[in-house]
Amino acid sequence: MSLSAPSSAAPLLAARGLVKFYGKTQVLHDVSIDVAPGEAHVVIGPNGAGKTTLFKAVSGEFPVDGGEIRFDDGNVTKLAGWQRVRRGVGRSFQVARIFGEMTTAENLIVAVEARERRTRGGFGLTFRISPRHGTLAEVRRLLDGLGLGPRADDPAKLLSHGDKKRLELAMSLALRPKLIMLDEPTAGMSPGDRTAAAELIDETRRAHGLAFLLTEHDMGVVFGLAQRLTVLHHGRVIASGEPAAVRDDPTVKEVYLGHG
Ligand SMILES: Nc1ncnc2c1ncn2[C@@H]1O[C@H](COP(=O)(O)OP(=O)(O)O)[C@@H](O)[C@H]1O
Ligand SMILES: [Mg+2]
Structure with a gap:
């Protein structure tokens, strides 16, 4: 029914x-x-x-x-x-490509900056050396919101399974x-x-x-x-x-x- x-x-x-x-x-x-x-x-x-x-x-x-x-x-x-x-149409595993050598916070910086490049229609040929104003604050909110604050500076490959799931979720959210x-x-x-x-x-x-x-x-x-x-x-x-x-x-x- x-x-x-x-x-x-x-x-x-x-x-x-x-x-x-x-x-x-x-x-x-x-x-x-x-x-x-x-x-x-x-x-x-x-x-x-x-x-x-x-x-x-x-x-x-x-x-x-x-x-x-x-x-x-x-x-x-x-x-x-x-x-x-x-x-x-966003899907967690497609967007959540975690870079193991990078830290939890760096992975999120990449995701947030990728979204900004896309929404601004950039060509994606240039990489920023330092994150855009606002990116770090947003990353901090995502980390804290998912309880990943203490893991911010850990290489992603060392995260527990549960923390990797949280990072995946945070990256999906970052792409909005x-x-x-x-x-x-x-x-x-x-x-x-x-x-x-x-x-x-x-x-x-x-x-x-x-x-x-x-x-x-x-x-x-x-x-x-x-x-x-x-x-x-x-x-x-x-x-x-x-x-x-x-x-x-x-x-x-x-x-x-x-x-x-
Ligand atoms: N790649 C596949 N090839 C053949 N059968 C599949 C495949 N993936 C899932 N199935 C079958 O399709 C049905 C639905 O699976 P699935 O969509 O994974 O269900 P759920 O996510 O609700 O547990 C199940 O009977 C499963 O065995
Ligand atoms: Mg299933």
């Missing part, structure tokens, strides 16, 4: 009727999902439901076998992943796309770090009007973050709408939340 969604603004992302096969196995069955500007839309569902496949379809990692994807009022269904990135897709951003974090990461995502969304499409297992994080919630099950959308309404949906309780 489909619950009514709180949609007022024209959607930033509108995926309609997506179909994806891996060989003969159909993994996405007529999946539709909207993300409004500035909202966090969280996709949940059991392992194997098709969440990561949906993200890859939206980011353009492979062509879909059916359906249409519109972003920022343009049809991007046939565009390559890098072309979608240019239009503002229109939509950020995060596939299980808090996986492997302690409960305290999870809460902090969720707060940072929420703050960034509010401060910059960024839209997020996320998957997440931790229900505390889900209900703390989501303006909209979609449940995937066996590659189909079984419910989508306001989080509280989705949570109380009997089908959802039966197939998913009831198991937790």
Whole structure:
């Protein structure tokens, strides 16, 4: 079933009727999902439901076998992943290219400066010797916001797994796309770090009007973050709408939340 969604603004992302096969196995069955500007839309569902496949379809990692994807009022269904990135579709692992020899702070400086070059339409032929005014303050906010302050001067290759995830998230945020897709951003974090990461995502969304499409297992994080919630099950959308309404949906309780 489909619950009514709180949609007022024209959607930033509108995926309609997506179909994806891996060989003969159909993994996405007529999946539709909207993300409004500035909202966090969280996709949940059991392992194997098709969440990561949906993200890859939206980011353009492979062509879909059916359906249409519109972003920022343009049809991007046939565009390559890098072309979608240019239009503002952000995805953590594509942008989070961590340079191991550089420190945590230096990695973030590179990300912030890359964004500034892009938004100013520079040719990218010149490299700044010293960071732009404002970059260091922004990097400091990102570091502090993600609890990476004490790691600022450590080479990135020496960071723990959890800290690398935080740095990836910080780098995605630094690039400020229109939509950020995060596939299980808090996986492997302690409960305290999870809460902090969720707060940072929420703050960034509010401060910059960024839209997020996320998957997440931790229900505390889900209900703390989501303006909209979609449940995937066996590659189909079984419910989508306001989080509280989705949570109380009997089908959802039966197939998913009831198991937790
Ligand atoms: N590259 C692939 N080739 C074949 N099957 C795949 C591939 N990637 C995922 N699958 C299958 O597609 C289904 C959906 O997977 P996935 O999108 O990763 O689900 P989720 O992210 O919700 O756990 C699963 O049955 C999985 O085994
Ligand atoms: Mg997955």
